[in-house]
Amino acid sequence: MTAVSVGETSSAPARRGSAVRPTLRMARFVLPPIGAFAVGIGLWQLVIVAFDIPGYMVPSPATMFTVVRDEYASLAEPTWVTLRESYVGFLLAIVVGVAVLREGSEVVLFLYGVLAGGDDSTASVAFGGFAGLALGAAICMLTYFGLVRIPMRALFATTTVLIALLAAGMAAQAAAFLEKANWLTALDDVVWDSGWLLSDASIPGKALHTLIGYTDQPTAMQLIVYVAILAVTFVLMRLYGAPVKAQAAAARG
Secondary structure, three states: OHHHHHHHHHHHHHHHHHHHHHHHHHHHHHHHHHHHHHHHHHHHHHHHHHHOOOOOOOOOHHHHHHHHHHOHHHHHHHHHHHHHHHHHHHHHHHHHHHHHHHHHHHHHHHHHHHHHHOOOOHHHHHHHHHHHHHHHHHHHHHHHHHHHHOOHHHHHHHHHHHHHHHHHHHHHHHHHHHHHOOOOOOOOOEOOOOOOOOOOOOHHHHHHHHHHOOOOOOEHHHHHHHHHHHHHHHHHHHHHHHHHHHHHHHHHO
């Protein structure tokens, strides 16, 4: 009994120490930025007061806190709209970033395969890579100037549709990769074969494959995923885009 009591007594501090370590580690990461933020706010207020800087030039933290407290009701709705639009923009940026990452990794793997095969010299591969880079930059410039010519009212609708198609294509391609790996075996029958009309191995087919996920032999699962992503995207646009449009129209009126 004495040995057991001593063991339990010695293990209790160890358990308390193991429970305290994560707390200390978290405090070591959290407290410095919070402290730096508090010091920065204090210095900001001190400089405003010490140099008597007018509020219309640089408002003090105390003034901003007072305004937020007194005007909370009128600031809450536009703040929520801004946060929601920022969240949607962040999601769209993730989609575009993943698309660029995917295409970039494909280019790297393709060039590595060409070099590993030994059929082409390093100079010819480098020339082809820079030529492709220049061609991509030219296409980006043409796309940019084309979008600039679109009226502002239709610009966001056009880019939203393009990004929705890009996201749906990426999801359908992910389903195709899972099917090839035999991880997704349901509804894997080919629905149609449009290779006679436009093969996805041709240059236009590759372009459409990159932009909207075109494939000449889609399976039923790929089509379901593609249509589901488009449906969810446009339903969310109707649900969350309509109030913003109504508010904008009311503000203009």
